[in-house]
Amino acid sequence: MNLTLRIWRQNGPTAQGRLVEYRVEDISPDISFLEMLDVLNENLAKKGEQSVAFDSDCREGICGMCSLVINGQAHGPERATATCQLHMRKFKDGDIITVEPFRAKAFPSVKDLVVDRSAFDRVLAAGGFISVNTGNAVDGNAVLISKDRAERAMDAAACIGCGACVAACPNASAMLFVSAKVSQYSLLPQGQPEREKRVLAMRKAMDAEGFGNCSNETECEAACPKEIKMSNIARLNREYLRATLLSE
Amino acid sequence: MRCLGDFFSSSIGRKISVAAAGLLLCCFLITHLAGNLLLLAGEGTFNHYAEVLEANPLLPAAEIGLALIFLLHIMVSLKLKYENRRARPVPYVVQKGKGGRSWGSRAMLVSGLLLLAFLVIHVKTFRFTEHRESLYRHVFDAFQNKVYTLFYVAAMIGLGLHLSHGFQSALRTFGVGHSRAMSAIKRTGLILSAAIAAGFALLPLWFGFMAGGAR
Numbered sequence: 001m002n003l004t005l006r007i008w009r010q011n012g013p014t015a016q017g018r019l020v021e022y023r024v025e026d027i028s029p030d031i032s033f034l035e036m037l038d039v040l041n042e043n044l045a046k047k048g049e050q051s052v053a054f055d056s057d058c059r060e061g062i063c064g065m066c067s068l069v070i071n072g073q074a075h076g077p078e079r080a081t082a083t084c085q086l087h088m089r090k091f092k093d094g095d096i097i098t099v100e101p102f103r104a105k106a107f108p109s110v111k112d113l114v115v116d117r118s119a120f121d122r123v124l125a126a127g128g129f130i131s132v133n134t135g136n137a138v139d140g141n142a143v144l145i146s147k148d149r150a151e152r153a154m155d156a157a158a159c160i161g162c163g164a165c166v167a168a169c170p171n172a173s174a175m176l177f178v179s180a181k182v183s184q185y186s187l188l189p190q191g192q193p194e195r196e197k198r199v200l201a202m203r204k205a206m207d208a209e210g211f212g213n214c215s216n217e218t219e220c221e222a223a224c225p226k227e228i229k230m231s232n233i234a235r236l237n238r239e240y241l242r243a244t245l246l247s248e
Numbered sequence: 249m250r251c252l253g254d255f256f257s258s259s260i261g262r263k264i265s266v267a268a269a270g271l272l273l274c275c276f277l278i279t280h281l282a283g284n285l286l287l288l289a290g291e292g293t294f295n296h297y298a299e300v301l302e303a304n305p306l307l308p309a310a311e312i313g314l315a316l317i318f319l320l321h322i323m324v325s326l327k328l329k330y331e332n333r334r335a336r337p338v339p340y341v342v343q344k345g346k347g348g349r350s351w352g353s354r355a356m357l358v359s360g361l362l363l364l365a366f367l368v369i370h371v372k373t374f375r376f377t378e379h380r381e382s383l384y385r386h387v388f389d390a391f392q393n394k395v396y397t398l399f400y401v402a403a404m405i406g407l408g409l410h411l412s413h414g415f416q417s418a419l420r421t422f423g424v425g426h427s428r429a430m431s432a433i434k435r436t437g438l439i440l441s442a443a444i445a446a447g448f449a450l451l452p453l454w455f456g457f458m459a460g461g462a463r
Contacts, residue, residue, distance in 0.1 A: 072344030098342045105335050171332035203258055212335030213259040213328045216417040217353050222346035234425020244255045
């Protein structure tokens with residue numbers, strides 16, 4: 001298939017960016033979107049032009065490194081799919097595809113389609129962990145957890161931290177990400193000792209990064225490649241209210 | 249409790265404040281609508297209701313409280329909206345989304361500003377005005393102005409849209425939100441917003457366009 005790509009090119013963090021048009025030809029419908037960009041970059045390299053910078057790592061939909069807003073949709077048109085798992089068969093021959101980076105003040109531009117998502121790391125460092133003394137591993141069945149609770153914690157823990165929620169949110173809010181991280185611990189016994197401290201610290205770090213405020217638009221849930229649910233955001237609100245009232 | 253200061257400066261805390269004020273305003277709308285519907289019961293009944301209400305010594309305190317709730321809801325919402333705009337300084341060239349947003353959620357700012365304009369005119373028309381002997385007659389006369397009547401109805405459509413997102417969003421903000429509860433809340437929100445908007449819009453339409461039905 002032959003495609004016209006309109007790709008956001010930006011030389012550096014402070015440079016002025018713009019959409020640049022490229023043609024790619026004889027693209028197999030069976031390759032992924034990122035592999036299609038690889039083909040484009042090979043063509044550009046042959047011509048001595050600078051290749052398009054974009055993020056990727058595992059290319060299996062589990063690392064959260066790939067990003068891209070494709071035709072105005074974070075991770076492209078497919079639901080529950082990261083860009084690396086998006087295949088060209090989802091597009092038609094002759095399509096014009098606009099590719100932009102994830103846009104948010106908290107995700108500053110690095111180059112072209114690459115943005116700096118380390119704001120998420122700093123939010124995690126503020127409280128997205130449990131503190132455990134070293135020693136012998138405890139018996140796996142010593143702490144009982146109901147299946148339902150374990151499932152909900154695992155569903156929240158499926159978040160790969162890609163940032164599509166921020167990219168898709170009309171307010172550039174990071175609530176879905178933070179709520180998934182808060183939920184996965186608050187649902188489990190291991191997360192209880194730091195339950196209040198965690199949510200207060202992570203909320204503070206989230207606001208400090210300059211993300212927007214959640215207005216329950218649910219675009220984050222629709223864009224999430226791991227189908228993290230809005231119910232986590234409700235839980236984060238609940239946990240924050242609870243911690244505000246209970247913490248000493 | 250030491251983090252109450254943090255709470256009211258945090259994104260979540262301010263959202264909870266807006267939601268709480270919004271739900272209180274919903275309660276006010278229901279009582280206001282109930283009072284308004286007495287217009288359909290005739291001049292005597294409605295005027296009696298108005299006189300009893302105005303004679304209540306607690307009314308000024310309730311009005312000041314209501315004004316403060318409105319002020320809190322409007323000011324904090326606008327501040328949050330301003331921050332949201334700043335959170336994405338470079339806009340997308342193409343923005344399509346994946347179908348998460350509803351008409352109501354898209355229109356929150358526009359419907360909110362329409363309601364603010366309506367509120368100012370509404371309070372001026374019906375609260376800070378001399379209505380001489382009959383409030384019923386005053387309402388009747390006000391709705392003979394077709395432009396005002398249509399503006400009133402348009403504002404009520406805005407109110408319906410605002411509530412269709414606002415009600416369920418407020419409850420989510422309070423932390424209600426597992427999947428089964430949410431579908432019931434969404435349905436309740438839609439029915440409630442349609443009923444409130446239709447109830448308020450009924451009176452200008454009745455007095456403005458079916459004046460024969462009024463005495």
